[in-house]
Structure formats: C-alpha cells, structure tokens
Amino acid sequence: MIYLLWAAIIFCTLIIQGSISLFDITPNLTAVLACYAGVRGKEIKGMFLGALIGIVEDSLSGAFLGPNLLSKGLIGYLSSFVYSRFFVWTPLLGMISISVLTFIDGFIVFMSRSLFDKMPVGIGTAVFIIAMQSIANAPLGILLRPKNIQ
C-alpha cells in the first residue's frame, strides 16, 4: 500500500515538475522527494525509494537509464545519513542540506550524461541551472523534517 502511495506521489511530482518552470528552468522536485524518502526512513529505504524515483524519471526522460537512478538513490541515502549521523535537524539546516543535495543530484546527472552519453548543455549553463534548482528547492527544506523531530 505504501509503495502504491509512493508511486502516486512520484507521478504527481513528475506531473507538477513537467508543468512549471522558473526562468525557463524546470524545478528538481524529484530530488526533494528523494530527500524526503531519505529523511523519513533509514539509509537503505531512502536509497531504494530514491532509486525508484530515479528509474521512473530516467524512463520518462527518454534518455538512457542510470543518471537519475544513481543520483536520486545517492541523495536518498545521503539525506538519511546526514541527519542520522551528523546533524540535528533545524529549519535552516534543512534548507541548506536540501540545496546541497539538489546540487549534488544535478551534478551527478550532468556528469553521468556527459560521461556516458553526450554533454547536454555547456558547463556554465549547467552550473546556472543546477544552482537555480538548488535555490528554488531551498524553501522546501523547512518542510522535510525527520520522523524523530516534532
């Protein structure tokens, strides 16, 4: 049941992601979802859900399978790892961590595509896009609090 709910949430996120843009830049909401999966669960569950999000996104993007699978799985793992081992969640840390994780996600996707396929955009543009996505995702960090924090 929980996985059906997750599937529905992933679907809705992809629909929203495909519908909005900020300065011609599509927000990276799936990264937020992967972070959420990591923050609310353990490392493995976060990685597994992140990978699931990534595999769906890769399949729908029409490119090859892997970049989002790797990046979302990694940030699902990392988001859980960060809060369980290093930091105690605060709204500011939530904002900073989601920005950094979004940046890592974007960077991994860009690098994977550049290495295994072809470079999708110039490096400068890629940095700008990833930075904008990170900034746009930052406010959502306030909402992603771990389970044990009330």
Place this chain on the structure above:
Amino acid sequence: MPKQRLLLLFFIIISLSLMTYQSNRHHLLPLKSLDHVLNGFHEIKNSLKDSITAPFKRMLLREEENSKLKAEISRLLREQQSYRETLLENNKLRELLSLKDREHGYFASARVIARDTDQWSNTLILDKGSADGITKDMTVLTDKGLAGKITEVEHSYSYLLLLSDINFSAAARVQDTRAEGVISGTGFRKCQLKYVSSEEEVKKGAVIITSGLDSLFPPGIPIGYISKVNKKDIGIFQDIEVTPFVNNNKIEYVALIKKEQ
C-alpha cells in the same frame, strides 16, 4: 564494512555498469510505457487547467478590448468636438461674409483675442491694428448687430469698446415709431435709451437701431430691443431699458465698418 555502505557501493557499481553498458548500445528504458500514462495525466491536467483558466482569459481579453474601445470612444469624441468647433467657426465666418455683402462700408474682419484685464470696463482686444488700416471710432458689428466702436488702436491690435460700457453712447432710434434718443451703456448687460420724449409712444419689444445722426455710426444698424419702459415718476424723458442683440460673452469674430465720407 557495514551492510548499508556495502549496499550503497553495490548500488553505485550497478548504476555505473548500467550506464557503461548503455553508452555504446541502445538505451534501456524499462518503464518507458509509463510515458503514455504520464502524458495522459498531462492531458487531463491541461484540460482541467484550461477549463479553470479559460473564463479568466476571456475576462482579461474582454477587459483589454473594453479599455481599447474606451480609448477609441474618447478619441472619437475629441475628434467630434474638434469637428463641431470647426463647424461653428465656419458658420460664424459665413455670417461675417454675409455681413460683408450687406454693409457698404465694410472694411475688415477681426478676431477677438482677449478681454481687457480691467473687469470694470467692457472692452475687447481685436487682432488687427493700425498695420491693417484700423482707425479710431470705426464701427464694430457682428451678424446680430452693433457690438461697439474702436477706441484705441495699436500697431497690430485694437481695443473695442462694447455697447454695454458706461462710456459708450450712440445716436439711436426706435425702428417702428422713429422716436430718437441716445443709447448708452450701463456697465452691465443692459443699455439705456436716453432722451426719448415722454410724449413718444414706446412699446416693450420694439427694436432699436442706430440713427446715424452722430455722424459716427452708419444708420440702420440693429442695437437691441426694449426690455423695460418706466413711465412712472418721469420728467421730460422716458426711462427705457434696452437689451442688446449682441451677447458680449459670445463675440468671437467682428466686422469693422469705416465711416462713409
């Protein structure tokens, strides 16, 4: 090495292998069929969005069209006003032209450019002066009748002393009874017909014209009509109030008549 990190490493290796495998071959897209489902959702979302936003879009379009039409109406009204003004001016000039044909001593036409700054004197400033041949004491008419006379002439403009000014006077007569008198201004809208003998029969509404006996104004120019006759407490002469035909506030163009030699 803990289990989690081992799994992570395994996951990374699997992902990289997968990408390496695909780099020189066709792409593996196991969930590609989800694309149709997602696109279907996108279509539903778009139709829902359209049904919500369409009335607002129509409203905005109507608002835009409305403001454009308002601007157009305002422009047309201004244009219409301008045409009306031109038409009125045209009529006035036509009347002046007819005056030119009617009056033998017609000399020139002039336009009122200002009123005298002194609010106690009934004087207008005309746009023609000595450079145009205007001289002092010229008779000034409108299509309605006598307006006044020229009292002062400068190089390019002249002063018209109106009929209603207290300093204005002219020899006049009642048109139907031929009773003679002197028409004088009172300083306000009305004039006074002086020196009409009390024996003369003067009726309210009778037209007053210039008599020409003062050798200043040509005879027969309409001045006004009798609006009030006071026969009580009168001595030798009657107290007669005359309302001029010419409304001082509406004078725009005038004709100047020179004295006949």
